[in-house]
Amino acid sequence: MAENQIDRKQRQRIHLTAGVLFLLVALMFVSAAFLRFSA
Amino acid sequence: MATAHHADHPTGLSRWLFTTNHKDIGTLYLVFAFTMAVIGGLMSLVIRAELWQPGLQLVDPHFFNQMTTVHALVMIFGFAMPGFVGLANWQIPMMIGAPDMALPRMNNWSFWILPFAATLLILGLFMPGGGPSAGWTLYPPLSAQGGIGTDFTLLSIHLLGMSSILGSINIIATILNMRAPGMTLMKMPMFVWTWLITAFLLIAAMPVLAGAVTMLITDRHFGTSFFDAAGGGDPVLWQHVFWFFGHPEVYILVLPAFGVFSQIIPTFARKQLFGYDSMVYATASIAFLSFIVWAHHMYTVGMPMAGELFFMYATMLIAVPTGVKVFNWISTMWRGSMTFETPMLWAIGGVFTFTIGGLSGLMLAITPVDFQYHDTYFVVAHFHYVIFGASVFGLFAAVYYWMPKWTGHMYNETLGKWHFWLTMLGFTLTFFPQHFLGLAGMPRRIPDYALQFTEFNQWSTVGAFMTIAAQFIFFYLAIKCMKGGERATDKVWEAADGLEWTLSSPPPYHSFTVAPKFK
Numbered sequence: 001m002a003e004n005q006i007d008r009k010q011r012q013r014i015h016l017t018a019g020v021l022f023l024l025v026a027l028m029f030v031s032a033a034f035l036r037f038s039a
Numbered sequence: 040m041a042t043a044h045h046a047d048h049p050t051g052l053s054r055w056l057f058t059t060n061h062k063d064i065g066t067l068y069l070v071f072a073f074t075m076a077v078i079g080g081l082m083s084l085v086i087r088a089e090l091w092q093p094g095l096q097l098v099d100p101h102f103f104n105q106m107t108t109v110h111a112l113v114m115i116f117g118f119a120m121p122g123f124v125g126l127a128n129w130q131i132p133m134m135i136g137a138p139d140m141a142l143p144r145m146n147n148w149s150f151w152i153l154p155f156a157a158t159l160l161i162l163g164l165f166m167p168g169g170g171p172s173a174g175w176t177l178y179p180p181l182s183a184q185g186g187i188g189t190d191f192t193l194l195s196i197h198l199l200g201m202s203s204i205l206g207s208i209n210i211i212a213t214i215l216n217m218r219a220p221g222m223t224l225m226k227m228p229m230f231v232w233t234w235l236i237t238a239f240l241l242i243a244a245m246p247v248l249a250g251a252v253t254m255l256i257t258d259r260h261f262g263t264s265f266f267d268a269a270g271g272g273d274p275v276l277w278q279h280v281f282w283f284f285g286h287p288e289v290y291i292l293v294l295p296a297f298g299v300f301s302q303i304i305p306t307f308a309r310k311q312l313f314g315y316d317s318m319v320y321a322t323a324s325i326a327f328l329s330f331i332v333w334a335h336h337m338y339t340v341g342m343p344m345a346g347e348l349f350f351m352y353a354t355m356l357i358a359v360p361t362g363v364k365v366f367n368w369i370s371t372m373w374r375g376s377m378t379f380e381t382p383m384l385w386a387i388g389g390v391f392t393f394t395i396g397g398l399s400g401l402m403l404a405i406t407p408v409d410f411q412y413h414d415t416y417f418v419v420a421h422f423h424y425v426i427f428g429a430s431v432f433g434l435f436a437a438v439y440y441w442m443p444k445w446t447g448h449m450y451n452e453t454l455g456k457w458h459f460w461l462t463m464l465g466f467t468l469t470f471f472p473q474h475f476l477g478l479a480g481m482p483r484r485i486p487d488y489a490l491q492f493t494e495f496n497q498w499s500t501v502g503a504f505m506t507i508a509a510q511f512i513f514f515y516l517a518i519k520c521m522k523g524g525e526r527a528t529d530k531v532w533e534a535a536d537g538l539e540w541t542l543s544s545p546p547p548y549h550s551f552t553v554a555p556k557f558k
Contacts, residue, residue: 004136004137004138004551004552004553004554005138006141006217010216010217013215013216014141014142014212014216014217017141017208017211017212017215017216018141018142018145018208018209018212021207021208021211021212021242022208024242024243025204025208025242025245025246026246027246028242028243028244028246028247028250029246029247029249029250029253030250031247031250032246032247032249032250032251032254032280032283
């Protein structure tokens, strides 16, 4: 029976997903302040 | 031997401090959430006791304002949100056939931020000058003027937000990458779908709040004037940025509860969920619309007519996908072989109370009408019908539904029903009269009121004490269920469907160590 372990490829995909989401978080954070500076 | 190895885990305090197990972390979240519910509930009793009669009798107005502010923050950030993250932790891996969350160490971190954040939030009340008293919306200039207690709160909100963001990234990474072979997105259980969409909402909304809070902190301590008109800033900017977070936040609290209803109603109606695809699209539509309606909280602030019209129509548009969901739940029940075990009672009760809250929301969406209702008790009634009526009812529904799976024991059905009916009665007694108070003109966030509002306020106070008293039944029942009782079967409910029911009750410490087959 195959163990339900995370393989290397899956691990890379998880890190890629998390990385993209962290970038989105940073973007949304900065956009709030940008509203003020662009006003 | 393999099973013994898999079940191996540290014991005592170190198990809970260092755990990376999704079930342990789910339990920690749920225990934390219900502890915060007790604290927030006691604050609501202070509010309701003071409002028992006109005049000032128990607390001074400044402390009353702190109670309304911190009660809201505790209930939203300390109870409802962590409660659903707890459910997500327990259920999502088991529902998609994954062995654990995608990022287990980050999972531990996102939980353990919470107790420190909550301590900061509560400690603020004991600082010189007291805690924050500007309301949970923390509008400047009032929030720019508060004492050090306000700084405690702002830092606490940063931490609570960080925890939510980390939790959401984990949930999305888990759902997108760790589903059992064969489980396509459109075959996922609705609870998983609603959490996937909620997690995206959190990721888009929480950093905006963090941005606003950071600007408020720099205004308070580093000489900036983002929100200070005297320095060229604009207090209304806070309202825009806050509500850009604040409105999606409502759906962050409500969508996972919708997912819970969509799991429970088919089980106890013994039918498949009606309109699965439309449920998914409706949830996504609600999430999208939640980002373009924020200024309906600000009609009375003043904005161009075109703005008021846009936000009014956009807000009313949310009723369409919401109506689709309510229609689907009712159609699922239609001609089903229904039984009314406690989870089903909470689910139907939740759909009912949410529908009332949704309809009063539609009333508030109408700009000229909102000019009359803004900042009255009508708004308090409305959002409690939504947040208590949908989120808290959904949370209880979920706990009753999955508790036998988690503990391996059945809870006491009679006590569960008593808990539901007393809460329903107490809730209705508390919040239904507040609609009338608001329509008659009683403003929110005041410790004193005109004589003619006394009777409805007294009903409300009696209802609040009744609601809190009913929760003792739940705590007794839950602790009893954890300790023992009638053994639960693996499937627990006759018509339950999903991968979690293929596991034993309670499930092994490490479940799905072998990938399950999903049809």
